[in-house]
Amino acid sequence: MTEHYRRHPDAAPDLEAARQRISELESEKAQRQRAERVLRKNAEFLRGILDTTALASVFVATRDGTIVFANPRTEEVTGLPLDRFIGRSCLADDWRVCDASGQRLRPEEDPFVCARDTGQRVNNQVAILVRADGSLRHLIVNAAPMRDPAGRITHVVVAANDITDLKHTEEAYRVLVEDSAQGFSLFQDNRVVYANPALVEMAGCRVDDLVGLAADECAERFIHPDDRQATVASFQAVARGASPPQPATYRLMRPDGGVRHLQS
Numbered sequence: 001m002t003e004h005y006r007r008h009p010d011a012a013p014d015l016e017a018a019r020q021r022i023s024e025l026e027s028e029k030a031q032r033q034r035a036e037r038v039l040r041k042n043a044e045f046l047r048g049i050l051d052t053t054a055l056a057s058v059f060v061a062t063r064d065g066t067i068v069f070a071n072p073r074t075e076e077v078t079g080l081p082l083d084r085f086i087g088r089s090c091l092a093d094d095w096r097v098c099d100a101s102g103q104r105l106r107p108e109e110d111p112f113v114c115a116r117d118t119g120q121r122v123n124n125q126v127a128i129l130v131r132a133d134g135s136l137r138h139l140i141v142n143a144a145p146m147r148d149p150a151g152r153i154t155h156v157v158v159a160a161n162d163i164t165d166l167k168h169t170e171e172a173y174r175v176l177v178e179d180s181a182q183g184f185s186l187f188q189d190n191r192v193v194y195a196n197p198a199l200v201e202m203a204g205c206r207v208d209d210l211v212g213l214a215a216d217e218c219a220e221r222f223i224h225p226d227d228r229q230a231t232v233a234s235f236q237a238v239a240r241g242a243s244p245p246q247p248a249t250y251r252l253m254r255p256d257g258g259v260r261h262l263q264s
Contacts, residue, residue: 057160060146063116063153065091077139077162079131090158096130115143115156127160138167183262187239190215202262204254215239224251224259234264 057077059070067086075082089095090112097105107113111122122143129137139160146155177184183199185192195203195210203210203222213221215235219228227250234248252260 057162058157059085059090060155060157061090061112062155065089065112068155077137077160078129079133079135094132098128098130100126100128102128111141111143112156112158115145115158116153119145119153121145129160136164137162138164185210187215190239192218202252202260204256204258222252222254224253227251 057071057074059067059074061067067088067090070082070085072082074080074085078085091107091110097110099105099109105127108117111125111127114120114122122141125141125143127139127141129139131137140163141158141160143156143158145153146157148154177196180196181198183202184194184196185199186194192210192213195207197207200207200210210218216232219232219235223231231248231250249261249263252262254260
């Protein structure tokens with residue numbers, strides 16, 4: 001004990017308290033430094049995953065929309081180099097995002113804004129990005145808020161899967177079916193949800209006369225009574241995932257009294 005504290009013994013507790021506080025501060029500093037090292041390591045690990053994934057475009061933006069991180073896939077989707085993409089605002093007027101019908105999203109419909117303002121995840125929102133060169137990218141977008149330890153939203157992470165190639169394939173298939181001379185119909189939950197023009201012409205009716213009908217109603221209205229049982233059995237087999245044993249031939253009865261001989 002120093003000469004000062006020999007002369008003033010009442011000050012000894014203050015010295016001990018100061019030493020205890022210094023020890024606590026040093027311990028807190030060490031813990032914080034360890035936590036920061038872990039966070040940096042985790043951030044580097046996550047960045048490595050996002051940088052190497054080719055499945056989705058991923059970017060992170062602050063509350064005001066400033067983009068602070070984007071993975072390389074984002075460059076392919078947006079058509080912008082990363083050095084021009086990072087640092088810009090995802091809320092900028094030239095950032096044109098539309099809904100599935102091609103209408104520009106209102107601010108409150110933007111996935112980033114929805115996640116930021118509601119604090120909820122946005123799941124599988126269909127969107128169309130109009131790039132600077134005028135080309136379109138069809139996207140499935142997910143967004144989620146990021147919070148600090150106090151629970152405040154500080155950032156939003158946005159992930160977009162580019163389904164443009166799939167949309168083009170679907171469109172090509174649709175055109176093929178629409179222009180085909182063969183009749184096509186699509187059933188969902190045992191009801192007609194689509195009939196192509198060729199089938200409508202064969203049936204001699206309007207498309208609205210077919211869409212919405214249950215399978216047994218189609219058979220009752222359009223299939224010759226002598227062919228009805230076999231045709232329904234063939235349909236039910238296909239609906240169960242089986243293939244009919246042989247092509248089914250049946251007679252289609254038109255509202256005008258005409259009969260078409262068909263094979264399915």
